[in-house]
Amino acid sequence: MTAGTGEPVKDGAPEAPGPRTLARRRRRASAARFWREYRTHRAGLVGLAALALFALVALTAPLTVGSDVSSVTGAPGQPLETPSGEFWLGTDRFGRDLLGLVVWGSRVSLLVGLLAAALCVAIGTLVGITAGHFKGAYATVVMRITDWFLVMPTLVLAIALATVMSRSLGTVVLAIGVTSWPTTARLVRAQTLAVEARPYIERARALGGGHRHIMVRHVLPNVMPLVLAQTTLMISSSILAEATLAFLGLGDPTVVSWGGLLQDAREAGSVSSGNWSYLVPPGLAIAGVALAFTLCGRAVESVLNPRLGVAR
């Protein structure tokens, strides 16, 4: 929290290190302090380990399964096979290896989740900092818009956007990103107001710092930890939203994602035939990733803001 651009270096100490070195040292110290605190949250560690596993699976997917796992024409098995030695989770309705598809689908689900969360947090941070910094009419209008988006049924809006735009991953990212930023904006604005009340902002202003300088060099570093926690939580809900859109048939039909696999399973009639081995793996993967990000986000949040006591 104390990371920020430094005070001028006090003289007197022999070979005083430059301001850069000081800032770097301070940042390293605060990162170490953060990690020491984070380690005490067991749920956070579990979430982090699960995330590392999911990231490893997604990144090594081209080596382990290869992109031709999603090809319909070269499917290796018969449609809807039950789990066997060759296909550990059975096959899907086109005869493709379900395990391979779930592994390959992790790439799309994680990518869309990360991008949508990044977009949403970027919008939220921009809106939050500017609304907290420039008070007056601008802030009033912007916060009204934020409140409007906050109560809006997000998914309905995202569905409407995805319906009217072409079916692609970009559409899904955009639809999730532009509908889910208001929580972040509110949090960042509150934090910005708190930061701007501190004396060093007044000092920076007295020394001639402009709006841009204050927002970027002083406020932004101080809201970053909060933004980090918020991003982690947003990724979780973005992955869920992506799966939902794909399940409703609004995703990119040319790529394999977990939500799309569930839609395939439903269309193949695996519900009425009781074929649970087709349905369970993709859903479990979605829930696992979403839970892992939520656990990490809550741990980060409670390290940064112990008063909330969320994970205690």
Place this chain on the structure above:
Amino acid sequence: MTAEAPLTAAVEAAAPAVPGPRARTTTRYLRYGAGKVAGAAVSLFAVLVTGFFLFRLIPGDPVKTMTGGRPVSAEQLDSYRREFGLDLPLWQQFTEYCGKALTGDLGTSYQFHTPVVDKISEALPNTLILTGTAFVLYTLLGIVLGTRSAWRHGGLGDRLNTGLALTLYSVPSFWLGLLLIIVFSVGIGPVPGLFPTGGMESGGEEGFAHVLDVAHHLVLPVVTLVAVEYGQTLLVARSALLDEMGGDYLTTARAKGLRDDQVRRRHAVPNALLPTVTLVFVNLGRTVAGVILVETVFSWPGLGGLFYQGLSVPDLPLVQGLFLFFAGTVIVMNTLADLVYPLLDPRVGR
């Protein structure tokens, strides 16, 4: 207030223009209420505008989408354009659309060839049965479990409760619904199907048997909705009560000799309830999403299922109408909640 009363009476006698405390409170409440209502009106108008422009972003000709690629003569296309008002300039389309929406005309569905409003009013009661039941259950469950969890925070019960809530919160509702259908409707192995796979009634029953039948169909969808939604209420109620736990008034209550249970129920929980209820209403938008998915999965003949039917065509007037309806309802509910709070809690809106 009582101590002030003689003083204010004296002031009132001296200067009758100055309103008394009660009148002042009423004026303040009216001003607060008027602000909220005006804000809601602006929000509703914004929904209207969004609905209009969102559904005119569509690439291509809506009339061609409507005819679904069938070979249609140019005159027929023209007559469709006239019928849906698509031959007018944009601003005229907009004013016409606003006027119609305000008088309750949301256009005609492409696929059913009936007014969208009729479809909505047909499906609304079914959705209200499902959502209402689930809403009451998950709010109660969330508050009861959340406050218990916070009261003994850090204990085994708290950790189990929070863990379960977080897990269910991360589960996609449609997936949970599908799994419940497999386990409890289709049946796994020796277990027979206990509940119907979907729909709202088997048909043929009258009177009380019909009510029982609907309730039987209601079980799985409600369980799904409650399971994915109660976690949020639980977490909010838990942190709201944790915020109250350090309060001096709780120490006072204990010092009076009240039992622990009484301190919780009579003193701590009522104070934690208000922020919880606020967030329950703000989160209504999320519930709408849950309803769409659950109704789709369980083929419940409600608004959510209708929305899904509209999406797959795409039946734009239907999707647009439902968008307006969902967004409008959420805004109106939130405003009603805003108007009721100050009557429940004197700290709000004064």
